[in-house]
Amino acid sequence: MRLILLGPPGAGKGTQAVGIVKAFGIPHISTGDIFRKNLKEGTELGTRAKSFMDKGLLVPDQLVVEIVEDRLKEKDCEKGFLLDGFPRTLNQAKELDDVLAKMNVAMDNVVNIEVDKSILVGRAVGRRICRGCGATYHVEFNPPAKEEVCDLCGG
Ligand SMILES: [Zn+2]
Structure with missing residues (x-):
């Protein structure tokens, strides 16, 4: 099962993700987590990302996608994965399409969690x-x- 979980901050993506990865036995891939891992381990991708962050710049979509692609190629993703917080932009979504086509796989579902704005504000x-x-x-x-x-x- 290959899933994308979308929703605004406070929608409860993290909470839902815990149940989903357990039910399907797939890894939970959050861009925040894989960024931190690459930075901590000082990988080539991490070093490149850091050069933007050190300047106070956003990491370009292209590099974000490369970091996700790198993660999706790991063995535990063969049976599927849950993408949490990615793609974040239309451009990233298009790039993800290309990555998946290259890997010869397709997403099964996209879940968009909608929550009333006043509730989101209270949670935040x-x-x-x-x-x-x-x-x-x-x-x-x-x-x-x-x-x-x-x-x-x-x-
Ligand atoms: Zn603490």
Whole structure:
């Protein structure tokens, strides 16, 4: 199963992704995660991406697509994958089409999560991210056990 998960920040993509990858036994591919991995491991792609980020520039679509392509060629993607947060632009979507054609595979489904704007605003406003470990919370829907203290790292 090859899926793309779309939706605005706060739509609950991350939450849905957990259930989807479990149900289909496919890897969850988030561009944020693979960027961080490439940067951390200092790969050639990561080094190129960093040169843009260091200048405060957006990483060009072409390079974002290359990084995703690199990930999709790994063995665990043979049975399928869930793309989360990618493609983000029409241009990236067109580039993804070319990549998939080259790999001789096609997407099975695209899921677009629609959420009422007022709900999204409420979710965004209450969102908290731990500075120490990156864990995410929400003051109303997913608070830590102790207010303002991270459950995972105590930060
Ligand atoms: Zn933490």
